[in-house]
């Protein structure tokens with residue numbers, strides 16, 4: 382069996398389960414007559430093209446309802462029949478169509494939907510995860526990745542009729558061309574941000590990448606506002622998209638040459654997508670499985686590759702974050718906690734039972750100004766490092782040591798009253814004369830003030846009391 386389609390002087394014949402055919406149509410309102418003969422089973426006539434409006438198939442004056450999940454697929458009865466297909470086309474173009482056994486058509490649809498929903502599942506999960514990352518870390522690249530993945534998924538879903546399948550209503554449909562524009566725009570911003578192009582190639586990035594991406598977005602908004610796509614606009618959008626792909630690929634390779642591994646992987650991801658787009662353009666919405674699904678497969682692989690890269694980037698950012706935090710809380714000279722770090726560490730242990738004792742020791746080097754004058758600041762530094770090392774060795778894990786400021790150190794400890802007093806003795810003994818290694822006659826000493834407290838007390842009060850104790854000792858010594 383077969384069906385013959387005629388539009389004006391053009392005519393094409395499709396056989397049952399045969400290859401896809403295409404018939405040339407003009408732009409505007411088109412009427413195609415369909416004559417089918419000797420179909421051995423119930424069949425489905427499916428048209429494949431973008432930007433078609435108000436499609437209608439009539440048999441003997443009655444409109445035939447399309448297959449439930451496809452706007453452009455109509456059931457054709459067994460045997461012989463004739464029908465009229467009318468549609469509004471934005472562009473003159475070859476209109477692809479295919480005639481399938483209805484059972485085969487439905488099986489193919491199940492495969493198609495399984496494929497689309499797998500893709501959408503992965504894309505939505507990645508988009509959501511990256512949205513959370515963006516909200517938590519405030520890094521733009523995660524937000525842009527999320528927007529790009531979401532726009533791509535929305536575009537494919539619309540193009541493949543998923544909203545229609547889910548909602549069964551055509552008013553749910555956003556035309557896919559503006560969504561394609563949004564995909565290109567968000568994708569370009571993401572790649573530029575991910576490769577830090579505005580920082581590395583500010584001028585190139587603005588003129589070669591950001592401006593064309595803005596044009597694509599603008600064109601797609603025009604098509605959204607005015608519906609009708611001008612052929613020139615359509616071609617320009619296609620060309621700009623390919624141009625952007627090539628530019629981004631070039632810039633990514635440039636980064637790869639400079640030793641940035643992300644550059645190489647970005648170039649691979651973009652190449653995958655380009656192959657997908659070109660295959661899709663070549664086959665004009667039809668052809669065999671790979672040709673038809675090539676773009677979706679490429680997009681899926683690309684999304685996963687990008688997700689891997691983004692995850693790696695996340696690891697690096699977290700590591701830098703940890704490093705920055707470590708640096709902010711550590712004294713660079715002695716390697717022990719600085720005042721902030723010490724306060725943070727001690728605040729973490731602030732919960733204390735009423736019968737328990739705690740103590741703060743305030744250690745101030747004696748006549749350190751003279752040490753600096755005599756041995757120079759480098760010598761003074763060495764003395765500070767030595768005092769920090771000696772004190773840390775003495776304390777072990779028993780107490781928390783920090784450098785408070787200049788030549789002042791602080792220690793926090795808790796335990797039995799006797800233990801704390803014993804620690805005071807050890808500190809005073811050890812710090813009464815500290816030899817600076819490598820300098821035979823270089824000795825420093827420190828005064829250790831202390832305050833013991835039973836039960837809870839604020840750190841400020843403990844510190845103030847230990848500080849006064851230290852000053853009292855110094856005053857007594859003078």
Ligand SMILES: Nc1nc2c(ncn2[C@@H]2O[C@H](COP(=O)(O)OP(=O)(O)OP(=O)(O)O)[C@@H](O)[C@H]2O)c(=O)[nH]1
Nearest residue numbers: 745746747748749750751753758759761762787788
């Ligand atoms: N080498 C070196 N000196 C420092 C550093 N930080 C502060 N100082 C010096 O430490 C000295 C502290 O002087 P003062 O606060 O007058 O104390 P002091 O000379 O020890 O006098 P007393 O505390 O009364 O015994 C100053 O001369 C600072 O320049 C540092 O990181 N390295």
